[in-house]
Amino acid sequence: MSISIDGVGGDGRLRVSPRDDAGREASRHWRRRIDARLAELVPPEDQAPSPLHQAMRYSLLAGGKRIRPVLAIQVATDLGASIEDVLDVACAVEMVHTASLILDDLPCMDDASLRRGRPANHLVFGEDTAILAATALLNRAFGVIAECDRLPAQTRIDLSRLLSESVGSHGIIAGQFCDLRIRHGHGDDVAGLTEMYGQKTGALFVAALEAGARVAQVEEPWVRAVREYAVNLGLAFQLLDDLLDTFGSSGDVGKDTRQDDGKSTLASRLGAHGARQEVHRYVESAASALEPLGSSGLQLANLARDYTHATMERVAAI
Amino acid sequence: MSISIDGVGGDGRLRVSPRDDAGREASRHWRRRIDARLAELVPPEDQAPSPLHQAMRYSLLAGGKRIRPVLAIQVATDLGASIEDVLDVACAVEMVHTASLILDDLPCMDDASLRRGRPANHLVFGEDTAILAATALLNRAFGVIAECDRLPAQTRIDLSRLLSESVGSHGIIAGQFCDLRIRHGHGDDVAGLTEMYGQKTGALFVAALEAGARVAQVEEPWVRAVREYAVNLGLAFQLLDDLLDTFGSSGDVGKDTRQDDGKSTLASRLGAHGARQEVHRYVESAASALEPLGSSGLQLANLARDYTHATMERVAAI
Numbered sequence: 001m002s003i004s005i006d007g008v009g010g011d012g013r014l015r016v017s018p019r020d021d022a023g024r025e026a027s028r029h030w031r032r033r034i035d036a037r038l039a040e041l042v043p044p045e046d047q048a049p050s051p052l053h054q055a056m057r058y059s060l061l062a063g064g065k066r067i068r069p070v071l072a073i074q075v076a077t078d079l080g081a082s083i084e085d086v087l088d089v090a091c092a093v094e095m096v097h098t099a100s101l102i103l104d105d106l107p108c109m110d111d112a113s114l115r116r117g118r119p120a121n122h123l124v125f126g127e128d129t130a131i132l133a134a135t136a137l138l139n140r141a142f143g144v145i146a147e148c149d150r151l152p153a154q155t156r157i158d159l160s161r162l163l164s165e166s167v168g169s170h171g172i173i174a175g176q177f178c179d180l181r182i183r184h185g186h187g188d189d190v191a192g193l194t195e196m197y198g199q200k201t202g203a204l205f206v207a208a209l210e211a212g213a214r215v216a217q218v219e220e221p222w223v224r225a226v227r228e229y230a231v232n233l234g235l236a237f238q239l240l241d242d243l244l245d246t247f248g249s250s251g252d253v254g255k256d257t258r259q260d261d262g263k264s265t266l267a268s269r270l271g272a273h274g275a276r277q278e279v280h281r282y283v284e285s286a287a288s289a290l291e292p293l294g295s296s297g298l299q300l301a302n303l304a305r306d307y308t309h310a311t312m313e314r315v316a317a318i
Numbered sequence: 319m320s321i322s323i324d325g326v327g328g329d330g331r332l333r334v335s336p337r338d339d340a341g342r343e344a345s346r347h348w349r350r351r352i353d354a355r356l357a358e359l360v361p362p363e364d365q366a367p368s369p370l371h372q373a374m375r376y377s378l379l380a381g382g383k384r385i386r387p388v389l390a391i392q393v394a395t396d397l398g399a400s401i402e403d404v405l406d407v408a409c410a411v412e413m414v415h416t417a418s419l420i421l422d423d424l425p426c427m428d429d430a431s432l433r434r435g436r437p438a439n440h441l442v443f444g445e446d447t448a449i450l451a452a453t454a455l456l457n458r459a460f461g462v463i464a465e466c467d468r469l470p471a472q473t474r475i476d477l478s479r480l481l482s483e484s485v486g487s488h489g490i491i492a493g494q495f496c497d498l499r500i501r502h503g504h505g506d507d508v509a510g511l512t513e514m515y516g517q518k519t520g521a522l523f524v525a526a527l528e529a530g531a532r533v534a535q536v537e538e539p540w541v542r543a544v545r546e547y548a549v550n551l552g553l554a555f556q557l558l559d560d561l562l563d564t565f566g567s568s569g570d571v572g573k574d575t576r577q578d579d580g581k582s583t584l585a586s587r588l589g590a591h592g593a594r595q596e597v598h599r600y601v602e603s604a605a606s607a608l609e610p611l612g613s614s615g616l617q618l619a620n621l622a623r624d625y626t627h628a629t630m631e632r633v634a635a636i
Contacts, residue, residue, distance in 0.1 A: 042487075043487060043488070048492075049487070049492050049495045049496055049499075051495075052487050052491070052492065052495045053487060056487065103449060103450075103453065106446075106449070108444070108445040108446045108449070109446050109449075126426070127426040128424075128426045128427050128495075128498055129495065131421060131424070131426070131427075131449065132421075132491050132494060132495050134453075135421065135452075135453065135456065135485075135491055136485075136486055136487045136491045138453065138456065138457065139456065139482055139485045139486050139491070140482065140486060140487070142460045142478055142481075142482050143478075143479060143482030143483065143486065145478075146475050146476075146478040146479035146482060147479060152471075153470075153471035153472045153474075153475050154471045156471075156475050156478075157464050157471050157474050157475065158464075160460055160461075160463075160464040160474075160478055161461060161464035161465060163460075164457055164458065164460050164461030164464060165461065167453075167454075167457045168454055168457050168458060168461065169360075169361055169367070169370055169371060169374065169454040169458070170361070173370070173450050173453055173454045173457070174366075174367050174370065176450060177367045177369070177370045177446075177447065177450050178367055180446055180447075181367075
């Protein structure tokens, strides 16, 4: 059985095969579990220093698609782990993601005013508190992983190392740094932009998915397959984000749009049509990467197609 | 044998007993080892993204007293570990400390211009890069601990958890948040200031020293004794820092002084004489806390006295 045959027609075009209702209901259920658990994993608002905890919770519990933790749970449960095994690890990934959003929005970075449908953290709590809240969320992510008593110590060590590599100066942080440089015209060719997307977005997709696979204790060839899927899905996701940014309005998207006006993005370099084709190519590569997993990879492959299909429809509808 | 009898006269006053030359030479040797290892543990300057790595190295390798990693090495080696066992853990603590200094100096925080005798990180690299460099250093600290292959996985987990608690929204980050509020007149009584010092400075002293004890795999009562020593030494250290800030010049101290003018500090609340007495009281309490360790605690107790004595002399000489 080849998953790619399932998803791509003989003409090489993506054949969208949305997940069944059970798959979608599972994602909705996981999002509720993630939201509830995130609320438990950071201190309550009334605990001193209260404004700091308010700021952490404001951004962390503001909704969001939770795509990274859902992916972590999807892969872990598909590969034999329980949701309880992976839930806190998934939440740690979301904490890192939220920390990166708070920092990205700062006046000295993207200077954004809207995020997840609400005013950016620093506009509500001040720049100083926003920076401290972001730092506290990143730091808490490592604490959460260390506290995962259900997992063997060696697995937790592997996860901590993985998270540090994904965040670090070759991962998300490198991506944000290069994104800022690209605003000033450095490295804004397709190769440079693709590398930056791989760091800024892809690195945490890799962390989320590899973490799920490691929680499920699968062998290295399967971990490598999941990583390959993650790299490609991350690029597809960021390209879709470009397309939404270019064609959406703030009300549709929940964050500032046209942020990229006057700035090179991969979508602007490739054009709308080219960007759509690239999305399909990346999703196809993601699905193909899962072939070694056999039927255990089907839900993941369909999740990628489903998300892409839904987002493409939003782009078309806007 | 009681260590406190060794350090405090019958009149209850501190009897300074500087360490012997061998002890001081050991500290100098460790500082060289720490500096050399820190340089290896972060990417080289010419590795992309180069300015980000330059910014990380600029603050991390700018010298500094290295008091926290030296304390980690002192306690670990006194309690039976080798310097190789503890060196990377000590370096991780120094990375966290450096990250906190970069963030503290930002315009939206303390707005400081001089640190470790050089212009503050954001003045050289820009605010955006400074924030990313600080985040990368904090993140790298967790990676370094995860990579300590000499240590059992469970010990690394314990260290990661310890570091996260020390940094977090009840530790250094809480301390920095409360410090900013105190600038605006909130909680600037002796109790509030002491709590803030315990978080902002004490928490990482506790992390450094408890980490050293955990590397040496000692029993819990000894870990608790070392923590108690750390809490008291941290408070003494911060009070000495107040005194240097009040009586020193930038050239002497290597960072902005009189930063605290017009702001409540514990030293300004207690007065110079009262602050000196409190330093002695904390150092005495630190030494007493080590009694359960017997002769294994002597070097640590003397290190606390030695550092205090030397700093008091600097304050008097200025």
